[in-house]
Amino acid sequence: MSNVWKSMIFFTLLSVICPATASGQEKPVVGVIPKAQKPLKLDGKLTDWDGAFVTPVHVGHPDFTNRGGQFLYLWDEKSLYIGLKCLDQKPAHVGKDSELYNGDAVEFYLDTRRGDKLGDAPFGPGTLHMFYTAFTNTDLKPRLQVRPLPAFKDFKLQGAEVVAAKTAWGYTAEFKLPWANFPDFAPKIGEIIGIDCELCSSDGGPRVDRTFVYSGPAAVGSPSAFGRVQLVDKIEASxxxxxxxxxxxxxxxxxxxxxxxxxxxxxxxxxxxxxxxxxxxxxxxxxxxxxxxxxxxxxxxxxxxxxxxxxxxxxxxxxxxxxxxxxxxxxxxxxxxxxxxxxxxxxxxxx
CATH class of the missing domain: 2.60.40.2550 (Immunoglobulin-like)
Incomplete structure (x- = not known):
């Protein structure tokens, strides 16, 4: 590698939405989630995800063949679905069940609150910050964990599921989150929710890297940082x-x-x-x-x-x-x- 490249300054300009205290309806919509046109098989292989909205991450990383990822989004009347395609030469999660962020994993953020409450700064009913991984050590044994915040002490995650598969270049994973976990939210075309997905990478050990789709570390502190996306019937090119x-x-x-x-x-x-x-x-x-x-x-x-x-x-x-x-x-x-x-x-x- 030449000295020119060694001295190169990398600065990644990904999709960053600045935190704001305004209500969710005052913030711009920055993505969509199309409705699944047929029931998803959920075999971990992303085979039925035609028509999904897809957001690549870790673009420009110097080790892209071991970091690149794509998040996929679909919904139906019963659940929200998040797919993941990840380039990873050492897929694993050796961390504890109480530290699921600390390995190859996803930190998932959601805000389903309505009206002016959407995007409020504090976490509370209708919001979620959780972690999931496809792995236990190097085995495909998915694990899920809700972040242990006081705001979630009475929240019981029900019906959520992670299914994954290994590939020659990494792994794929599918996450299902039933809307029933948010009784005050009724999914329908046109609704706007707050969301973010954070991809965590480990290289076979503890977490060494992370990246976000819509916001950044501010999402850890407040739902006001989440990106706003709209539930749609299907993606229209226009x-x-x-x-x-x-x-x-x-x-x-x-x-x-x-x-x-x-x-x-x-x-x-x-x-x-x-x-x-x-x-x-x-x-x-x-x-x-x-x-x-x-x-x-x-x-x-x-x-x-x-x-x-x-x-x-x-x-x-x-x-x-x-x-x-x-x-x-x-x-x-x-x-x-x-x-x-x-x-x-x-x-x-x-x-």
Missing amino acids: SLKPYGRVLLPLSLAKSANYAWLYGTVCVSPTIEASVAKLEGKLLDAGGKVRKSSTGNRKTQDGGFTLWTASWEMFDVPPGVYTLELTATDKAGGVITSRSEKVIHGNPALTK
Whole structure:
């Protein structure tokens, strides 16, 4: 590995929704959960998850073949379903039953409260923070645990189930959570709930890594940080434009020795088949396109499609730029997009 790469500064720009104290109805919807069009088999293999909304995570991690993941979401009248596809060379959980977060696991967050109570800061009835893992040591023996908070002392988790399967590249898992655990919530099309999924990684020992879909560590402290998602009948292509942060999760790497910017996107399976072109444009403060790249796409083990691109920046002045990523279909229509600010050089020295 060259010294340039060794000195590279990695900064991951994933789908981060800042915590807020506003009610859930005042926060934007940042994802959807489609209704299952047929009963799920729940064999741990994700075989019946057609039409799920899928959010990739850990994009740009230097050990992506041992970290990359995808969360899948479905619902029906009885339950909420969370699927997981995970690249993992050493799938295991050697931790205690009382520490299920401390290994290959998922920390799951949910807020089903209605009206102005949705997104309230404290945990309480209608909310949940729990952990589940597919493993006991290296065996497929799933375990579940509700976080031991005073707010959950009277909560009895009922009917929840985890089923998993190992693969050549890692593992898959399916989690079922009956709505009956939240008696004040009636699932129906159009309802908005708060949610987040945190993927924990262990490399065969204690937890060494974690990442979130919608928020970040703030979710541990308050449901106000959860992402807002809407229950829908099915995914409509025309409705996906606002969800670029989770459908096109982005990581940027900036060379410290020479002015290159490198980008990696894991294209969500929700849109992957429809994307004819993914283009990244670098705009200056005046909105002028200074650099552009359509990059390259490659599908890795497990069906993870990565788009990579680079922008040489030696010939643009220091400043704050905007990287705009746009996914378009064969007709040139925009499927979804996202943008991120990029600092080039030291703008303060040019003033």
